[in-house]
Amino acid sequence: MKYRYPVVLTIAGSDSGGGAGIQADLKTFSALGCFGTSAITAITAQNTLGVRGIHSIPADMVRQQIEAVLEDLQPAAIKIGMIHTAELATTIAQALQGYQQIPIILDPVMVATSGARLIEETTVHTLRELLFPLATLITPNLDEAAVLYGQNIPDVAAMQTAALALTHNCNAVLLKGGHLKGEKVFDVLAQKEGSTEVFASPYIESSNVHGTGCTLSAAIAAYMAQGASLHEAIVMGRAFIANAIQYGSDVQTGRGNGPLNH
Numbered sequence: 001m002k003y004r005y006p007v008v009l010t011i012a013g014s015d016s017g018g019g020a021g022i023q024a025d026l027k028t029f030s031a032l033g034c035f036g037t038s039a040i041t042a043i044t045a046q047n048t049l050g051v052r053g054i055h056s057i058p059a060d061m062v063r064q065q066i067e068a069v070l071e072d073l074q075p076a077a078i079k080i081g082m083i084h085t086a087e088l089a090t091t092i093a094q095a096l097q098g099y100q101q102i103p104i105i106l107d108p109v110m111v112a113t114s115g116a117r118l119i120e121e122t123t124v125h126t127l128r129e130l131l132f133p134l135a136t137l138i139t140p141n142l143d144e145a146a147v148l149y150g151q152n153i154p155d156v157a158a159m160q161t162a163a164l165a166l167t168h169n170c171n172a173v174l175l176k177g178g179h180l181k182g183e184k185v186f187d188v189l190a191q192k193e194g195s196t197e198v199f200a201s202p203y204i205e206s207s208n209v210h211g212t213g214c215t216l217s218a219a220i221a222a223y224m225a226q227g228a229s230l231h232e233a234i235v236m237g238r239a240f241i242a243n244a245i246q247y248g249s250d251v252q253t254g255r256g257n258g259p260l261n262h
């Protein structure tokens with residue numbers, strides 16, 4: 001008897017430095033026992049020191065990649081990452097119509113740790129209008145949530161208010177508070193029906209955190225592909241990230257912001 005691994009599709013950008021984007025997603029899927037497939041939205045020339053160039057893939061080619069995977073490999077979950085242009089966001093929303101049964105984890109990637117913009121300003125509106133409503137979960141960090149919410153988010157109470165407000169046009173929001181430096185890291189899950197939950201874990205000091213956001217959303221997608229509920233997938237995804245930060249803190253890769261190791 002043949003058996004199959006759960007298939008996961010990532011729709012995201014390539015990081016030539018191997019730390020974030022498609023490369024992080026595929027490594028995460030493999031590490032978690034899934035078969036990873038990809039639709040590449042952009043190619044970035046980058047390393048651990050920063051992003052040097054961004055080349056968007058033509059929208060029709062992105063659509064073809066998504067259709068080729070959906071029609072044959074039947075992914076059990078989809079992760080969406082870097083989308084540079086509004087045209088790409090529109091095309092991806094169209095390509096995913098009719099696949100509402102597949103959980104979609106959307107990481108609204110905007111700015112790299114190095115400060116490089118990974119999204120055009122006008123894309124944010126299209127992302128929110130066309131792709132957020134298709135997502136099972138969106139996973140903004142504090143900076144991304146502040147752009148979407150339109151206000152600064154200085155503490156955990158404000159995170160809860162902002163996350164709830166953002167469920168206005170999506171099913172659920174995991175607002176990642178890792179950039180609020182303290183003894184603990186707080187992430188807030190808000191669901192459309194009005195509930196919020198705060199997850200807390202010890203803050204782990206490491207300079208190897210490039211690609212953390214990509215990896216978390218990929219891990220949540222992988223766990224959901226294996227049948228976990230959204231809540232279970234978030235709990236296991238956070239634990240996976242904590243381990244990757246903990247065990248990767250002594251590794252030297254490149255001369256800048258080192259990648260997660262998993």
Ligand code: PLP
Pocket residue numbers: 012013014015020021022044081082109111112113114118209210211212213214
């Ligand atoms: N490059 C690509 C292609 C990405 O998708 C992302 C992330 O989300 C990044 C870079 C940024 O990664 P980080 O903010 O962890 O440096």
